Amino acid sequence: MSLKSVLAVALGIMSAIGGFVDIGDLVFNTQAGATFGFQLLWVVVVGVVGIIVYSEMCGRVSAVSERPVFDLVRERAGFGSALATLIASEIVNLMTCAAEVGGVAICFQLLSGLPYRLLIPLAVLLLVVTSWVLPFRWLERLFGYLGLGLLVFAVAAIKLNPDWNQVAHGFVPGSHSGGSLMVYLYFVVGLLGAAMTPYEVYFYSSGAVEDRWGIKDLRLNNVTAIIGYALGGFLSFALMIVAAVLFLPRGIDPAFLGTPALAAQHTLGQVGLLLALVGILFAVGGAAVETSFAGAYNLAQFFGWRWGKKERPADAPRFTLAWLAIFALALLVVMTGYDPVKLTEYSVIFSVVALPLTYLPILLVANDRTYMGEHANGRLANVLGCFYFAVIMAIAIAAIPLMLLTNGGQG
């Protein structure tokens, strides 16, 4: 693979680090490991394959039609359905963006010692300036590659020397111990929701258009989706394993963003701690940028505005105003003092409810030969797409009742 190709895979890495491993995954994966040990590792595999299947479809649709998915959703699904999808995705985007912004401020606090409330506007300012100044490709590279600091958790997982037999058993769904069935199912839903968050596919699809993908890039699309999200899944395994080994026996419930960093510190000292905090900072920061852009992409594509980071802000003023407004609203939400980790839990569960609205139109468009011609879904993509849509429907129906029955996973 050439250097150019390696850099091109950055889109997938950013989606994986900033999308797959965002504050939702940090919270749900460590809490799942601290509650059920290795027993929920299989859910990460299911989630990773699901997001690969749908991201590949999104990238293929964008590469073939040279139009982003939301644009086609409105055309294919009609105004009413597309409006419902738009409203749901914007609410989820805003909640997620607010949680990520809070996460960035917490990381700054843990690194600098400055007051959290002072760091919230500073975090938003830095994210806005970075998003404004850097071209799309450099945004991908900055957040994607510095987010790789999270690999410290993989090293920590190995150093903690878990019982690898038990780890292997965790990849096989089966009976569970350590908590009630309802709590177990709540974490299954939360982990799948965190893995398949809607903004990931919208950002991925619009990013493909920003990167000017065409039919010649279909192979790059496969590689990007598979490598990027597989890497995200690998990091999720690592987070769950360190939580299972370090937190579960001590009865620690990782309710803070600093708690996962504690695992890196315990195994690798100050270097591990700093790498973990920097990795979390860029993963969460990347996700904040992704959610604000995904929100602006959706609005612009729904209303037919000119859009894209490739455009000068003056040439795409409504698109630019939209992502700035999402950051501003996120700032207001976080400034209320609401705990970003709690907000994350709610945003993940809420996004699960909205999943069918996101994924059904993608499946329909990717299967439509009018748009896709010979590049429409093959048998494998359709079987997997339909299977995952059934899974999405099931978890969307179960999400709210499970959250209520388990008091947000508390039992």
Next chain:
Amino acid sequence: MLVLALVVVLAAACGGQGTLGAKALGEQSKAVQSLAAEGALLAQDSADGKSTDIFRREHSNELSAAASKTRASLASATTKPSLESERRELTALAAKVGADLKRLASASEAEQRTLAKALDEAAHQSERIGESLA
């Protein structure tokens, strides 16, 4: 369905503290155990030179604030007479854990070791209270 979800989320977020049964008290004991155990780990790592001063200070302050919240919640709650002694014991324990975590923020290396032991003992004590409630 989305509106219903949002309403439910808001309702859950605004939930208050009422009368505590054995199960709810058990959850509070788990919360105290978690904060104490996490504090013990942080204190021990700090004493071993594995942490930074800033991280220790900021994270222990955050844990301390959470312990204070738990203490306040326990102190203002009512419970059945048969569970009253456990509630009082947990309230006192949460207060002690909160105070220890606050001290950890600016503790010397020797104090960090002492606090690691104290917090570890508090975690075990809370676990025992939780087991007695099960």
